[in-house]
Amino acid sequence: MSAAPKLEFSEITETPEQTVTEYATKGVRKSMRANLRLVSPMRVQKASNGMFVLIVLGALGIGMLGILLINTSLAQGAFTLGELRSQYGELARTEATLTEEVAALSAPEALENQARGLGMVPSSSPAFIRIPDGTVLGKPKPAKGAAIPTPADLTAGEGAEMAVAGEQPGAPGVGYDPAAADAQANEEAQTAGAGQKENKKVTGVWSEPIVIEAKVVSENALLDAVSVQ
Amino acid sequence: MSKRISRGQPRGVLDTPIKLGNYSKRGLSLIVVTSIMFVVFAARLVDLQVVRGGELASAALDQRLRTQEIPAQRGTILDTNGTALAITVETRNVTADQSMIEDPAAVGQALSPILGADADILATRLTGERRFMYVAKGVSPDKWQQISALRLPGIFSEAASRRIYPAGELAANVIGFVGDEGTGLGGYEYAYEKELGGTPGEITYEGGPGGRAIPTAANIRTNAEQGVDIQLTIDSDIQFVAQQAIAEAVAKAGASDGTVVVMDPQSGHILALATAPTFDSNDPTMSDQKNLKNRPLTDAFEPGSTSKVMTLAAVINEGAATPYTPIKVPGVLNRGDKDFRDPTPRGTINLTLNGIMAKSSNIGTILAAERIGGRKLSKYIKKFGIGEETGLNFPGENKGFIPAYDDWSPTSFPTIAFGQGLSVNAVQAAGVFATIANDGLRVQPALVSRIIHADGTIQEPNPPTTTRVISRESAKQVRSMLESVVGEGGTATGASIPGYRVGGKTGTAQVVNEVTGGYGRDVIASFIGMAPADNPQLVVAVFISKPKAGRYGGELAAPVFKKVTSYALGALEIPPTGAKAPRLALTFGG
Structure with missing residues (x-):
């Protein structure tokens, strides 16, 4: 079993100046060659189950909290909006009433009546x-x-x-x-x-x-x- | 048992061959059923998502979408000083959901004192099963506040607005009025409906079952385009005095109606446009239909003697005569097979052109006009703006009429020369005097001084068009002649204002009887004048139609002129010039 690879390997190394890399990238211009190297097999890390549960629970918790916060702030906003609206309505009403009053008082006929009332x-x-x-x-x-x-x-x-x-x-x-x-x-x-x-x-x-x-x-x-x- | 299969069993152990047929049949049917179900589901899915997808999605959105109109606020109409003449105020319409009201009588009792309506009538509106019913419209916000404080079940309100005219009858003929829907139906409210009304906007939002907007969902908002404010050239104070004076004079003379026009001759601005009887813009239905119109623009009439100003101005401008030119005026003049007479019968007299104006001689005016001929006279009358729209953009304006020269009959020339056989509206008639006042330059009259947009930008109207009618020097001569009318021996001494130089012309025009088609007893008594005559700042025209007591312009219209002009001179702070009025001879020889 081990004879064949040896044979193959020896075939490759027949030209001593050529490294494995050089052989693989033969015909490719030097500047374009990738710097290849052998790596050790990947080490698979096993995440612990407890950690995973914690992360999921944490995400869930944060999500719930976020929703709660958003809802609270929306409700708060709605309250403020309602309050300002009613305030605006009240001010608008006051303004309308006053505008009407001023307009009625500044009409020439009203002014004349007042002036006459003063003896003018x-x-x-x-x-x-x-x-x-x-x-x-x-x-x-x-x-x-x-x-x-x-x-x-x-x-x-x-x-x-x-x-x-x-x-x-x-x-x-x-x-x-x-x-x-x-x-x-x-x-x-x-x-x-x-x-x-x-x-x-x-x-x-x-x-x-x-x-x-x-x-x-x-x-x-x-x-x-x-x-x- | 034999059907049971054990996977781990080595083949060789079984005597009988394994019957795989059952297994595969069941599995197959399961696969088939499942597949069919999936196909059905898929088909349904395709149907829902692809075939009817768009339709269903929009139907669902429609269920959530609510569109609300954002009403546009109607613009204000202001006078030249910024006093509001027409404003829109917020009101509430009180509504009821009858099904929610258990005791209509009690609710009616509670509402009655606030609404000022009968409790029983209110109760009938509250009784029944209708979900929506108007209880009262146009309730002031204050009153709604009181009602809402009572927390009556089933009583609601909706926002509404109401147009109010704080000064009531003031300039109602110019401003007009609005209908129940709040759109303009008369006067400038109608003419400027588009500008005043603005464009309502709308907001579209996704709402939950309760109707409240879903905060995170998108909403589309088109803001309302607010109506513009329109500032008139009308001066409320002068308008008020003019309206009062004309109403008084009309009542005193038993006349059918009357009109006053106050104009600034240099800018063409109309400071007052009064008519009597008039109406209250707040309640136009209370007035007779014929009182809703703006007579100074919608009524045309034969101007009579005030028209002699055009004729004599034309004669002077053509160089055919001067104010001093002597003219022998006979008692009777035959033209076109018709005898023309002056109002007061007399023999031949020697009048200057100035005397013809001061005495308002018909015959003298015909003789003077003959010096220039009909073609030129007609050209001048048209140049003075007769038969042409005033440019005030007022709905229903009557632009007056002068027959084309080629259509004149033999009597047309003499009658048109002294103001019959042609028609003018009051603003045109005032415009003739404004032209004389403004050194012969006719300025297009204006009633709108500016338009103020909702964002505060001010839109000034285009500069008025001007027309040179007579020369500066001619205008000055005509003005001095007009002073003779008001001076001693003239027809309108009642128009003089102590301390001021005043010029003007009376008119007593015959009115065509609508039944007989001929001239009857009815007249329009008028006086149109200017002050100060040597530097005119004001032109005031007064017309009184069909008076029963009194007849002549000098006796009926001149006092109104005096009252209005005196007030306007004071209000506008126009001091007298202090110069002495010239005394031009009225007669010559012996």
Whole structure:
């Protein structure tokens, strides 16, 4: 049995310069040759059964724990989401209510009613005061005060009574007599108007055309709408 | 026993040969049965996975998939100062699952004070076996909060929204209104439905049996495209004053209706577009159908004397006359077999062109127009924008009418010269004066100043188109003539505003009787003016239709003009120029 391999081996070694490797890779270029060597037979390691069970159990445990954690965090997220949603809903509701309220209050009709409630009346003739020299632009006239509804609660008799009692109305309200206030305002405005006219003549501004750019006016806030009353 | 086989038995030990036939038969049948079963299973598997695979998978997904619409918030309509004119607020619709309610009467009692509805009516809506029933719609979030705090079984709510117009009637004719579904049905709510309404989005998700979304499953979300906000050129305050003034004047004169247009001649912006009677956008069904329209744009009428401004401007611009040109005006003028007269019968008078404007002489205007002829006159009227859409993109606009020159009858020329036989809408009529106010350059009017997108980007409209109608110098001359109308001896002294230079023109146009087809007693009294006349910042046009008490523009419309213009000058902080008005002669000779 052992003779034949020997024979074969000896056949190979007939050329002493050639190693086994060189023989195997004969005809292959030197640079491409793999560096082959003999290895010892593979050593099979037997894993112990106990170790395997532990690893599987460990993986299972980690998996379960992971699922638990994910579920917990999802539930937590859901709670937070629900909470924020209801908070958002509440804020949105508040905002909507307030928006509606503001819009209703800032409507011109509501503003007018409030202004009238405070005893204000619309001005019938626009006029402006130019601040640097006090020139009055436009012809101010006292507004007609017949529309004041505030003292409506009081009859004329009541107003007169209070006036007799010596109560001087400081502001529209109790004892305020619109007719008297109008007359007074009228008088004041007329005196003021006369004064202004004189003033204008002295400065000589009025006789010349005054060119006022509306832009400049608003930018420098030189002019302001004035309530004549 | 003999059938039993022992594997380890040596062959030679048995006397009889082993019968392998039984074994192989059983095994074979087992294999066959198993194979058949596998084939059946495989076939079923192929059927489920391959043949009907897609269909079944999608059916299963459909069971889990839920799609919910994400409503788009309707845009706000604002005035030029940012005051909200139309807003959308969140509301709740209260619903009931009748099958869950054991004591409808008690639930009705509990809801009644919050909803402000009768308990018995509520109870009937809560009684029965229906799983879904509306109890109340458009309930404010506050009230729903109170209801939900009661924890009534079977009472639920769904999100809804409601369009509200905080200022009610203010500019209702421009804004329009929405229907029950929240879509625009009139005015700009209708014209800009697509822009205001936006596009609703939707979310598609996989839900569990309880309806809750499965968190890890994919969901497809298309965000809603919110509606844009539209900012109008309307100034709420001026609009309010104009609406009040015209409503008052219409009531006082017993007129059928009235209109006010306030315009900034330089930008073409319409600051107020008022009409009376009007309606409340919150409740359009409460008003007469004919009051829902925007008369300043949807109604065309014969302009009458205010149209003389176009004729005389054309005459001046053609160099055929100046404001001082003397014209002998007879008492009667025969043209096209028809006698034309001035409103007040008189003999021949000597008027300047300026006097013709101030006295609003029909005959004088015809004579002046004859200096340029009908072809040129028609060209000018068209250039002033008559018979052409205003460009306001308003639904149902009536663009007015002027017959083509070649179709004019012998009486067309004289009547068109003084404002009959052609029709205009109120905005066009105001536009003629705005052109004069803006030195002869016609600026296309605008009602929308900008569009604000949901992401905050602001879209400015294209710059308005402009048309040169008459020269700067001609416009200036026409303006000084318009001042004579308001000045002493003019037809509209009631329009003057102390301290300001005001120019304008009255009109008392005859209205075609719809029954007889001829002119009746009915008129449209008008006044269109500008202030300050030497540097016009405002053009205000007032029209009062079919008045019963009073007839002339100077007596009915001029006071409305004065009221609105006085307020607007103050509100917009337009000071008087301080210059003195020229006194042009109205007559000549003796």
